[in-house]
Amino acid sequence: MRILEVQGITVRFGGLVAVSGVDFHIDHGEVVGLIGPNGAGKTTLFNLISGAITPSSGIILFKGDNITRLKPNEICRRGIARTFQLVKLFSDMTVLENVMLSCLFRKPRVTKDEAAHESMELLDFVGLNGTESLPARELPIGGQKRLEVARALATKPELLLLDEVMAGLNPAEVAEAIESIKKIREKGISIMLVEHVMQAIMDVSDRIIVLHNGEKLAEGVPCDIASNETVINVYLGGTISC
Amino acid sequence: MNSLSTGKYLPNPRIPVLFSAAVLAAALLPLIMDPFTTISATNVFIYIVITLSWALFSGPTQYISIATAAFFGIGIYTSALAGELMPFPLVVCLGGVVSFVLALLVGLSTLRLKGMYFTIFTFGLSELIRHFVLWWEVVMTGTVGRWVVSVDPIPVYYTMLVILVVTISFCFFIGRSRYGLALRSIGQSEEAADHMGINITAVKINVFAITAFFAGATGSTMATRWTYIDPSIAFNPLFSFMPVLMAIFGGIGSITGQIIGAAVLTLLADLLLTEFPYYYMLIYGIILVVVILFLPGGIVGLWDSMKKRRRTETNENT
Numbered sequence: 001m002r003i004l005e006v007q008g009i010t011v012r013f014g015g016l017v018a019v020s021g022v023d024f025h026i027d028h029g030e031v032v033g034l035i036g037p038n039g040a041g042k043t044t045l046f047n048l049i050s051g052a053i054t055p056s057s058g059i060i061l062f063k064g065d066n067i068t069r070l071k072p073n074e075i076c077r078r079g080i081a082r083t084f085q086l087v088k089l090f091s092d093m094t095v096l097e098n099v100m101l102s103c104l105f106r107k108p109r110v111t112k113d114e115a116a117h118e119s120m121e122l123l124d125f126v127g128l129n130g131t132e133s134l135p136a137r138e139l140p141i142g143g144q145k146r147l148e149v150a151r152a153l154a155t156k157p158e159l160l161l162l163d164e165v166m167a168g169l170n171p172a173e174v175a176e177a178i179e180s181i182k183k184i185r186e187k188g189i190s191i192m193l194v195e196h197v198m199q200a201i202m203d204v205s206d207r208i209i210v211l212h213n214g215e216k217l218a219e220g221v222p223c224d225i226a227s228n229e230t231v232i233n234v235y236l237g238g239t240i241s242c
Numbered sequence: 243m244n245s246l247s248t249g250k251y252l253p254n255p256r257i258p259v260l261f262s263a264a265v266l267a268a269a270l271l272p273l274i275m276d277p278f279t280t281i282s283a284t285n286v287f288i289y290i291v292i293t294l295s296w297a298l299f300s301g302p303t304q305y306i307s308i309a310t311a312a313f314f315g316i317g318i319y320t321s322a323l324a325g326e327l328m329p330f331p332l333v334v335c336l337g338g339v340v341s342f343v344l345a346l347l348v349g350l351s352t353l354r355l356k357g358m359y360f361t362i363f364t365f366g367l368s369e370l371i372r373h374f375v376l377w378w379e380v381v382m383t384g385t386v387g388r389w390v391v392s393v394d395p396i397p398v399y400y401t402m403l404v405i406l407v408v409t410i411s412f413c414f415f416i417g418r419s420r421y422g423l424a425l426r427s428i429g430q431s432e433e434a435a436d437h438m439g440i441n442i443t444a445v446k447i448n449v450f451a452i453t454a455f456f457a458g459a460t461g462s463t464m465a466t467r468w469t470y471i472d473p474s475i476a477f478n479p480l481f482s483f484m485p486v487l488m489a490i491f492g493g494i495g496s497i498t499g500q501i502i503g504a505a506v507l508t509l510l511a512d513l514l515l516t517e518f519p520y521y522y523m524l525i526y527g528i529i530l531v532v533v534i535l536f537l538p539g540g541i542v543g544l545w546d547s548m549k550k551r552r553r554t555e556t557n558e559n560t
Binding site: 050052071072073076077081082084088089090091092093097100101102104105106112151154155 | 420423424426427430431433434435436437438439440441442
């Protein structure tokens with residue numbers, strides 16, 4: 001059963017074609033990795049799915065419904081949440097308020113106490129317990145990335161788009177992040193993630209899609225991707241274990 | 243769950259008591275004070291209402307609007323046109339509604355603009371309306387000014403008191419509701435707020451329009467005291483700039499700060515105008531410059547930092 005289906009999606013910025021005729025799908029409960037060199041169009045693809053930009057052509061189906069021209073808040077309410085590569089927290093609001101906001105604008109409505117309670121559990125889940133009354137800007141970068149994940153989870157998504165949540169983390173934090181992703185998946189949430197930490201993406205993904213110059217270069221299980229000649233040439237630069 | 247995490251969302255029990263006492267005192271004021279004090283207090287109420295309504299939207303969202311004069315002036319003209327047709331309370335409500343509708347239309351067309359572009363547009367809009375009304379009066383009605391049906395100072399005072407109480411309560415409850423959080427999130431990252439399922443366009447336009455309602459109702463009320471109006475009185479740009487200054491002066495992030503800022507600056511202007519008519523604007527300007535340079539958090543910010551300093555001193559002593 002497919003949760004997301006992207007058909008022939010193309011977007012042009014003036015003369016530049018950022019994403020060109022990309023097709024792919026995500027199954028229910030699947031973790032799909034998206035890799036490729038800088039400028040390949042990974043974040044643009046996320047922006048298309050989340051509604052931040054509208055495609056020049058092509059369609060996006062979520063659970064069979066066409067969501068191509070919906071606004072980000074409509075797409076979010078249907079069940080797609082995301083994090084941002086460059087964190088976009090509500091930096092003067094407290095850590096708790098950042099998460100509560102997502103709970104409070106969900107349907108069906110929850111009370112403030114329920115939202116606070118649930119937010120505390122989510123902060124616990126991502127390992128931010130004890131920081132709830134700090135302004136979000138005072139968290140270190142690793143904490144800010146975790147807060148982005150908690151805030152996205154608070155919208156109760158069925159599909160979660162993670163844009164480089166591991167960038168800038170130390171190896172111990174990367175290991176924790178991998179565990180968190182596996183736990184999120186156990187909740188029944190499908191995940192698509194962009195990442196440059198190869199070991200992590202090989203470890204958590206069921207399937208990997210490689211983008212290059214806005215086009216889909218390859219797609220397959222991690223081991224096939226790791227040994228694919230073209231992928232090694234344009235992106236990996238050498239063989240990696242899987 | 244500790245009290246820290248949820249306690250912040252429960253109102254301080256002292257607030258309703260203090261607020262009720264203040265409202266009661268204000269209601270008794272015309273009975274015990276002379277007419278001059280009543281008129282002066284009415285004037286303070288006007289500025290508190292337009293400051294609160296400006297800051298409710300522009301404070302958290304950082305969409306700095308300088309269109310208050312447009313909404314205020316629309317209320318004034320509604321009063322001039324409808325004053326003879328219906329009873330005074332209805333005129334006041336109608337002034338609010340007309341401003342609300344205008345703000346909805348403005349919001350739909352301008353709230354996509356960001357930062358400076360939004361600010362300049364709101365200013366341009368007030369000027370456009372002023373010149374349009376002037377053109378209309380000269381070309382279509384063949385006059386410049388209008389007479390407004392006069393209402394006594396006491397009913398005007400009580401009407402302003404009602405508008406004030408409604409505005410303060412509204413700001414208080416919005417600030418504590420999910421919309422208060424949403425407005426702040428819009429000011430900090432509109433894109434992220436949109437991605438968290440908040441219909442940012444609807445939140446912005448509705449709150450902007452409601453704040454215009456308060457400004458419009460205030461304009462309709464005040465017009466009855468002025469009796470003669472023309473476009474340059476009704477759409478005086480000072481009504482756009484004063485709320486911004488007053489909110490910054492008192493402390494833009496708190497309702498108490500906005501109320502104090504509006505009250506202090508209004509009374510100060512009255513005092514300077516009567517005591518030093520020649521140096522009034524000079525002294526007023528210097529005070530504003532000093533506050534903006536040295537008190538970034540306004541009067542309330544100064545109070546908070548003094549409290550913090552006292553607390554650290556007592557901690558060190560014990």
